[in-house]
Amino acid sequence: MNVKRWIARREPNWKRLDELLTRIEKRGLRSLSTEEIKALASLYRSISADLARARTHQTLVGHTIVQDLQRLTSRGYSQVYQGSRKQEWKSAIDFYKWGLPEVIQQTIAYTAIATGLFLLGGLIAWWFSWRDPQFLALVVPDHLIRTVRDEGKLWMGSILGSEPTAASQIMTNNLGVTFKAVAGGMTIGVFTMFILFMNGLLIGGVGTLVAQNNLAFPFWAFVFPHGSLELPAIFFSGSAGLLIARGILLPGQYRRIDAIKVYGLKAAQLMFGVIPLLIVAGVIEGFFSPSPIVPDPLKYLVGIGLFIALVRYCSRRRSTQSA
Structure with a gap:
């Protein structure tokens, strides 16, 4: 050398x-x-x-x-x-600060369709449950019907004493639902629409059941705090699934493979927003929502406050200075 x-x-x-x-x-x-x-x-x-x-x-x-x-x-x-x-x-901070709200705004039509499918299921369950008591048995699990109708109480008390485990199970279950909704896009959206409709059917049936037994106020007090984040997360995941279906069915100006990439990217970006929402919602549902110490009116206020905060976040627009 x-x-x-x-x-x-x-x-x-x-x-x-x-x-x-x-x-x-x-x-x-x-x-x-x-x-x-x-x-x-x-x-x-x-x-x-x-x-x-x-x-x-x-x-x-x-x-x-x-x-x-x-x-x-x-x-x-x-x-x-x-x-x-x-x-x-x-880059991650910028995405959550500005990028995610932009994606949500760009895909609002798909979120609206997902929300509509969920509400349609809820309305159908409400309509038929009031007219035919037997209909409830088709959409609501038997143990919930027995607890509410026969024992005259709600079932959320079972969470107390096992909050960390319950919160973990809730998060896992909710993540499973949302990922199924996204994956359903590969079935040209059929499975995505089925999941949204069936979840709406279940919520509508349970809501009718508690209303028939004069337990609506405490039930919705339980649902509002975490539901204000959990339900939008489900709608966003449904939107992600519908975006994937759009890429497959209606590529438009793109080649089909390119359309799947374009819409699949937006779906993935939506899911980056869904996961934190579900984590926070799971913690609230495990620790705050079922707590007997917290008054029901306060639970309603927290739920409404969280939903308003989420709407304001989703409405954010990048300023000229930020860009």
Whole structure:
């Protein structure tokens, strides 16, 4: 190994990397152009290889060169990897701050259809349950009917004493429902619509059951706090499933494979919003909603407040300054 020739050939790259890193350390990553950022990554990999070679031939290269390269690669690692992680966090924050509300607004028609299917199921259950008591047995589980009709009480008390377990099970169950609704898009939306309709049918049947037995007020007091987030999350997941179905059935100006990618991306973005909603809703349903300590009127107020906050969040628009 001709050390002098090797150093003379590689030294310009070392100086170039040092120059780029100094600029970043003084003025931030935005001070570099796109080409300079690409060059930074390439130089970092190249000089990491130089360091490995210098260590192998340390007796020839000298301890000073090895130390200089070690410092250079350490600075490069900090900017290339830690800087990219900071950028990823910034991108995630920007998405939840502005991107998600934009996607929700762009796909509002699909969310409205999903909501309509759910409400249709609820109205049908309400209509037939009042006219035919036997209809309830078709849509509401027997143990709920026995608890409400025969024992004259609600079933939420079973959560008390096992709140962490209950919250975990609730989250898992809700996530299962929403992911099925999204996956249902692959059945050209048929399964998605079925899930939305059946969930509406169940809620409508249960709502009618508690109303018939004078338990509507405490029941809806239980539902409002977590339902204000949980139900919109289900509607968003239904919207995601319908978007996938749209890509399959009605590609429009796109090729079908491209339409699936475009609408599938929007569906995935919606699901990034659904998951946090369900986690928060599961905690509320496990700990707050069934609590006998919290007065029912306060539960209604919390539910209404959370829903208003969600609507305001979904209505956010990126300002000129933010863009």
